[in-house]
Amino acid sequence: MQITTVVNGKSFTKDVEPRTLLVHYIRDVLGLTGTNVGCDTSSCGACTILLNGESVKSCTVLAVQADGLELTTIEGMASESALHPIQKAFHDNHGLQCGYCTPGMIMATASFLKENPAPTEADVREGLEGNLCRCTGYHNIVKSVLAAAEAMEGAVK
Amino acid sequence: MFPASFDYAKARSVAEAISILSSVEDAKLLAGGHSLLPLMKLRLASPSMLVDIGSLAELSYIEDKGDYVAIGSMTRHHDISSSRVLKSEIPLLPYVASQVGDPQVRHRGTIGGSISHGDGASDLPAAVLALDAKFVVAGPKRERIVPATEFFVGFLETVLSPDELLTEIRVPKFSGGWSFQKFNRRAQDWAIVGVAAVNDGGTRVSLVNMGPTPMRARAVEEALADGASIETASSKASEGMDPPTDLNASSQYRRHLAEVLVKRALTEAV
Numbered sequence: 001m002q003i004t005t006v007v008n009g010k011s012f013t014k015d016v017e018p019r020t021l022l023v024h025y026i027r028d029v030l031g032l033t034g035t036n037v038g039c040d041t042s043s044c045g046a047c048t049i050l051l052n053g054e055s056v057k058s059c060t061v062l063a064v065q066a067d068g069l070e071l072t073t074i075e076g077m078a079s080e081s082a083l084h085p086i087q088k089a090f091h092d093n094h095g096l097q098c099g100y101c102t103p104g105m106i107m108a109t110a111s112f113l114k115e116n117p118a119p120t121e122a123d124v125r126e127g128l129e130g131n132l133c134r135c136t137g138y139h140n141i142v143k144s145v146l147a148a149a150e151a152m153e154g155a156v157k
Numbered sequence: 158m159f160p161a162s163f164d165y166a167k168a169r170s171v172a173e174a175i176s177i178l179s180s181v182e183d184a185k186l187l188a189g190g191h192s193l194l195p196l197m198k199l200r201l202a203s204p205s206m207l208v209d210i211g212s213l214a215e216l217s218y219i220e221d222k223g224d225y226v227a228i229g230s231m232t233r234h235h236d237i238s239s240s241r242v243l244k245s246e247i248p249l250l251p252y253v254a255s256q257v258g259d260p261q262v263r264h265r266g267t268i269g270g271s272i273s274h275g276d277g278a279s280d281l282p283a284a285v286l287a288l289d290a291k292f293v294v295a296g297p298k299r300e301r302i303v304p305a306t307e308f309f310v311g312f313l314e315t316v317l318s319p320d321e322l323l324t325e326i327r328v329p330k331f332s333g334g335w336s337f338q339k340f341n342r343r344a345q346d347w348a349i350v351g352v353a354a355v356n357d358g359g360t361r362v363s364l365v366n367m368g369p370t371p372m373r374a375r376a377v378e379e380a381l382a383d384g385a386s387i388e389t390a391s392s393k394a395s396e397g398m399d400p401p402t403d404l405n406a407s408s409q410y411r412r413h414l415a416e417v418l419v420k421r422a423l424t425e426a427v
Contacts, residue, residue: 001165018165018207021198040158042195043345045261054235054264060194061265064165065187065211112260129344130259 003067007032008076016063022056023047025063026073034074034103038132045131048104049073055111057130074103077110086110086148095144097135105131109145119149160197164206168213171295171324177208178320179297184208186322188231188270191262192279211267216324219243228326230269234258234281237268247328249335249355253284256337259345269323272308275315275370278347280339282309283371285326287353287363293325300324309370331357336425338418339365342405349406350414352394354422362422367398367415374398377419387427391420 004013007030014029026032026049035058038046042060049058050072077084083091086109096102105128112127113119119127124145125138133141164181168174178184185204187193188211196202210216216231219240226246228237237243238255257263257271257280271281272292282305290305297320308315317323334356339348351365352374360381362374376396380389400411 017162019160019162021159024159040198042191042262045259048261051264055261056264057261060191062165062187062190062194062207064167065190065209067167108261111264115260126344127260130261 001064003064005066005069005071007071008073018062018064020063021059022049022061022063022066022071023058025066026058026071029063032073032075036100036103038100038104043132044101044104045108045128046101046104048107048131050107050111053111053114055108055130072107072110074106077106084110085151086113086145089148089151090141090144093140093144093147095137095141097133097137101131101133101135105133105141109148113145113149113152117149117152119146121146158198160194161200161203163197163204165209166206167209171210171213171215171322174208174210174213174322175295175297175320177206178322181206184319186210186273188267188273189233189265190270191258191266192270192274192276210322211270216269221246222327225327225329228268228328230272230323230325231267232269234263234266234268234271235260238263246330247288249288249337249353250284250328253280253337253353256280256339262345268326272326273315273317273323275309275313277309277312277368277370277372278366279371280337280348280351280353280365283351283363283365284337284353285328286371286373287355287361288328288331289361290329291327292323293327294321295324296321302327306373312369314370331355333357334426336422338422340414340418346405350400350411350418352415352418352422354419354426356426360423360427362394362419364394364398364415364419367395367400367411369399369401372398374415374419377423381423381427387420387423391416391423394419 036046038044047058184206187207187209216229218229234254338352348365376393394415395412402408
């Protein structure tokens with residue numbers, strides 16, 4: 001069936017099978033391979049994207065459920081000239097090791113900081129409970145999120 | 158992993174959803190999809206058709222009705238956990254909603270989907286059971302109201318017939334103590350055992366993952382009503398329960414946990 005989505009500001013109308021998962025639509029149909037598939041069981045959060053501005057795990061959403069909605073993937077974060085403040089904070093604070101979880105971490109952070117612009121460290125750890133880093137690099141990820149909050153003008157408590 | 162093939166329809170109204178359910182064999186409702194889609198990906202469920210009601214605006218609301226709060230079945234966990242009305246009138250419910258899964262899951266999952274799925278290991282079904290909620294169920298011929306205590310009948314089985322749809326959850330307000338104890342080993346896991354307690358004159362206690370359905374701990378409630386101490390009442394937590402054994406815990410360990418967690422819950426709520 002035909003679905004229309006606005007992905008990173010650009011509109012796409014495509015034919016998909018009802019059983020196509022949103023993450024496969026993003027990767028295989030649209031060719032945006034920045035969104036990773038990790039566990040494929042809605043546990044690890046590697047496939048996190050924004051659906052109408054809120055974080056979701058795109059391995060557990062059907063593409064047809066996203067018909068008419070706005071998607072933001074990691075490719076939609078940076079401007080042409082500069083990294084998004086969250087990306088920059090991850091870069092500056094070494095918020096990644098192998099990098100596989102990073103797109104999901106950054107998208108989950110974008111949604112989290114919208115809901116809680118001035119988080120404490122404990123808030124960050126709880127707010128990212130849906131994202132796993134198998135390098136266990138959580139310490140610098142949390143540091144990165146706090147730095148991003150500060151850069152985005154949420155005062156860190 | 159992806160599901161077996163199925164047909165898909167986005168319902169534009171409750172009436173349209175029910176009419177499709179009545180006419181298509183083995184059609185299933187799709188709410189947020191966070192219980193159903195994982196089962197379909199594992200091929201443990203393969204409905205012929207999904208009727209998507211997840212984006213029906215007429216089923217997403219939280220309304221103060223005086224004695225109770227009416228919650229549309231497609232209201233998401235995220236909206237419940239951040240609701241001002243619920244936080245002030247029924248604080249147990251937004252707290253429990255905030256403990257379901259993780260933020261991504263709470264942005265998609267709905268209270269009606271969770272209740273209709275009827276998983277004894279899920280948090281919200283046990284919460285509405287302790288809150289003595291009532292459910293409004295729409296069908297092809299009539300609407301009926303089912304108390305939570307009569308809704309869950311077996312493993313992933315409720316009184317809903319295949320052509321019925323849960324439209325509203327009516328949760329009575331209460332003024333008293335409450336507690337929700339969720340025991341797990343990792344963030345975002347299901348409860349190994351959970352306890353919801355409400356103390357509103359009488360005390361109501363329900364258990365997560367202590368049987369095929371969410372369970373009311375009747376022996377605990379009766380003991381408290383007869384004047385037993387928290388210590389004595391909580392020792393009856395696993396009476397009448399049939400907890401499962403799985404990778405996380407043995408049945409015997411769950412019985413032990415239930416007693417410990419009921420004691421903690423009652424200490425907080427009573």
